[in-house]
Amino acid sequence: MDGEKTKEIESRMRAFKSDGFGSSAHEPVGNSNPQRRVHLHSTEVMVSVTDKNDNTPQFLRPNRTDHMVVVDPSTPMGAIIYTVTCLDPDTGLNGKISYEIMESNDDGLFSIQNHNGNIHLDRNLPEDVVNKAKLLSEKQIGSDERSRLSRDNLQDAYPSYNLKLRACDNGAPQSQCSEFPNLKIQVRVLTGDSLYLNEAKGLRGEHFWGRRSWHENVIITVSVVSFFVVLLFIGIFVFSRCRVHYSLRKRAALRQGE
Incomplete structure (x- = not known):
């Protein structure tokens, strides 16, 4: 039990x-x-009934089919580029999960928050990494050369980092831990089309951080325009009320003068 x-x-x-x-x-x-x-x-x-710490944390994100994060070179320092998510069916401290980066080749470029799994970009991307990512971007690489690159070579061409993650519960008498060996972070210039590269090129399991897609820009534009339209209507309403109030006061003053 x-x-x-x-x-x-x-x-x-x-x-x-x-x-x-x-x-x-x-x-x-x-x-x-x-x-x-x-x-x-x-x-x-x-x-x-006391809960027994008999479950290990299970990685939901990343997983076997979803383990790549694509980061734009313009991503600012301090940005959250990804959130690791694990599930532990145990209750209380037995189900409370802590996260850490065990190994990486990023030279301390990324960090993970222990309590919520947010991965941060701790400093600006190195200049050579940014330049290489821009050089290989869709706008600067020729279509003929691009067509010669296979799907695997396309992924390998961009600067990448690999993180080995560990998730442990806080159970007693001994915590239970799980590891994920290969979260891949790839630096790539993002355009409107590259947001759909995972479907067009079969590169599934990608998460993108950096520039907004066209539909996000449309939503933001519509929201801003709607906000100003509402402000305009409020201004017209207030102006009309002030005019009516001013007219009434003026008529009252004329009647008192008579």
């Missing part, structure tokens, strides 16, 4: 006590024997 499945058990307990005439509460009483008195008491008992 484990606390993650059964939190509480409710049961009823009964206690019997005889006055001492005979040894059994169910012994028949003859006419010549005094009547036996049996005392009965019952109570409800609630038993809380």
Whole structure:
């Protein structure tokens, strides 16, 4: 029985006590024997089941088919580029997960927040990495050369970093841990088309950070325009009310003058 499945058990307990005439509460009483008195008491008992730390954290993001993050060279220092997500069915501290980067080839470029799995860009990307990413971008690489690159070579051509992650619960007496060996962070100049590279080129499992896509820009533009339209209507309404109020005051002043 484990606390993650059964939190509480409710049961009823009964206690019997005889006055001492005979040894059994169910012994028949003859006419010549005094009547036996049996005392009965019952109570409800609630038993809380303690959770056992018997589950290891399971990586939801990243996973086997979704383990690449694409970062634009213009991404600012301090940005959250990815969020690692794990699931532990245990409850309480047994299910509370802490994250860390075990190994990487990024020279301290990225860090992960222990309590929520957010991966940050701790400083600006190196200049040589930025230049290489721009050189290989869609706008600067020729279509003929691009067509000669296979799908695998296309991914390998861009600057990349690999992070080995670990997630541990806070259970007792011993924590349970899981590892993810190869979260890949790739630096690539993003354009409107490159947001759909994962579908067009079969590069599945990519997450993009940096420039906004065209539909995000449309949403932002519509929101800003709507905001100013609402402000315009509010201004017109307030102006109309002020004019009416001014006219009424002017008429009242004329009547008093007469």
